[in-house]
Amino acid sequence: MLTVLLDGVAYGMLLFVLACGLSVTLGLMNFVNLAHGAIAMIGGYVTVVAMNRFGVPFLACLPLAFAASALVGLVLERTLYRRLYDRPHLEQVLFSIGLVFMAMSAVDFFFGASPQLITLPEWMRGRVEILGAGIGGYRLFVILVCAVIALGLQLVLARTRFGSQLRASVDDARVARGLGIRVGLVFAVTFAAGSGLAGLGAAIGADMLGMEPFFPIKYMIYFLIVVTVGGTKDLAGPFFASLLIGIGDVAGKYYVPEFGAFAIYTIMVAILIVRPQGLFGRAA
Amino acid sequence: MTRTPSAPATLLPGDRWRWPETFAWLAVAACYVAFPDRSGLIAEILILALFAVSLDLILGYAGIVSLGHAAFFGLGAYTAGLLAAHGWSEPVTGLLATGLIVAFAGFVTSFLVLRGSDLTRLMVTLGIAMMLAEAAGKAAWLTGGTDGLMGIVVDPILGVFEFDIFGRTAAAYAAIVLFVLLVAARRLIASPFGMTLRGIKSNRLRMTAIGAPVNRYLVAIYTVAAGYAGIAGALLAQTTQFVSPEVLAFARSAEALLFVIIGGAGYLYGGIVGAVAFKLMQEWLSGLTAQYWQFWLGLGLVLLVLFVRGGLGGLAFAAMRRLKAARRPAAPAAAEERRA
Secondary structure (H helix, E strand, O other): OHHHHHHHHHHHHHHHHHHHHHHHHHHHOOOOOOOHHHHHHHHHHHHHHHHHHHOOOHHHHHHHHHHHHHHHHHHHHHHOHHHHOOOOHHHHHHHHHHHHHHHHHHHHHHHOOOOEOOOOOHHHHOEEEEOOEEEEHHHHHHHHHHHHHHHHHHHHHHHOHHHHHHHHHHHOHHHHHHOOOOHHHHHHHHHHHHHHHHHHHHHHOHHHHOEOOOHHHHHHHHHHHHHHHHOOOOOHHHHHHHHHHHHHHHHHHHHOHHHOOHHHHHHHHHHHHHOOOOOOOOOO | OOOOOOHHHHHOOOOOOOHHHHHHHHHHHHHHHHOHHHHHHHHHHHHHHHHHHHHHHHHOOOOOOOOOOHHHHHHHHHHHHHHHHOOOOOHHHHHHHHHHHHHHHHHHHHOOOOOOOHHHHHHHHHHHHHHHHHHHHHOHHHHOHHHOEOOOOOOOEOOOEOOOOOOHHHHHHHHHHHHHHHHHHHHHHHOHHHHHHHHHHHOHHHHHHOOOOHHHHHHHHHHHHHHHHHHHHHHHHHHHOOEOHHHHOHHHHHHHHHHHHHHOOOOOHHHHHHHHHHHHHHHHHHHHHHHHHHHHHHHHHHHHHHHOOOHHHHHHHHHHHHHHHHHOOHHHHHHHHHHO
């Protein structure tokens, strides 16, 4: 019981790190980027390649994954996405689905369709006893790292100058620009950081999520659920939504496997019907 | 971009038959005669075209975005398949019954898409489609699960035309159903009802203010579109005599959106053009690069959004407008200047 709960927490934390970038671009900047999973996938594959072909240790791969995804995100934002900020949602959806198709085929072409496996370091493979429940060392590592990231993000957004600039730019880009905030730069940095975090999440979770060409489509729906259910007021919403979905999904698949992912979609539709702005959202 | 329509344009009925349409339908007939060995593909394209028309009704005319329109397509396929597998094997009445049942499902779910923003609508429609897909995959006792629904028996159409293995009957059947439903859709959107819908699409607040029953109209068009999608799904089930959970997959909803966007939303024929262009391109590319055709599809989409707004239909209309402007250069140019 507690093991299922802890597994769910690990999964949920991972979802949060993967999706928090999307919750800023989609939730705050109002840009529907379905290619977020594709950007995350880059980080995951960088980890796989670095570990399996070049023998880089797992921990050293994480910053690499972050950097690779952040760079791709930055380039995409500067060259393509910024032209689409004020387009209708539907065009953004189609554009980013196009990117997803391209990324999936490209990964299939270079790495094949089968899932890529990594070998975790020795010290992560053991089990740890917490409150009488066993949890894999890897899962514990995931929980701890993701918790640190979540706390750090909240601090950056709430306490730093950059955080206030971002919130100002999102609330009213024109006024923010008038106050001398370089809105374009703020958005670009935010987008890159969000992409980097997604890549980092995919790298950390490479063993749990499975790296395969279908990654972007498979998890896109989970990301979107996190963002729409969590709402966009602050990071706490998506965080609790991630935990809810992580625990709900793991528990659902564990206790009532015949329903599969049915439970999670039902929860999402029900929440959106009752509260269209999300559980913790503000009225639009 | 308000253009003052000329007197004849406003006085003639909005759904009068135009010559390119005759040409398009002649082309369909010509394909049917010229490529008898590709009838299966022709039938599939026509069915997808009907599905695209259904999505265009809500997207192009009422402005309702949906990432889960395959819910109705799949529901139609399963309903028709189940009817046929359990003894109701007459195709035409089966098609009508399916259309009604799915339209009812559309009516019930339409209330869910009235609320919230575009993003909420995208997510709710997506969620409903995913729920149905999960249910179809898991409820093996009813749907055959992931193996698909077997044992579908379909009688000859009107007791005369039997479904053959090459899809000759299937293609003709699909073409006739598409034609009938398209004519009905043209009539619908040219009616005051259709005009009001377009008004709602461009400014919902203002339409509410002048007293249009906005929500009731949106429910109505959503119901009709669901029925259309259901009939498209039913056609697929009847002509292939097989249904698998793939009919409800996310890829179907995404594809339908692509058809409409490629062809241009809000032209009815746009979705059809999109379906034809997409399927032919898919055939060609998958012959060329086997499993990597998706890459070129993705690239096409990206370029489409970046450079060609309004799809092929939009391009065609823009070209026509430019042509007309070139014929009478003075007046419109002056009007443009005055507006600027």
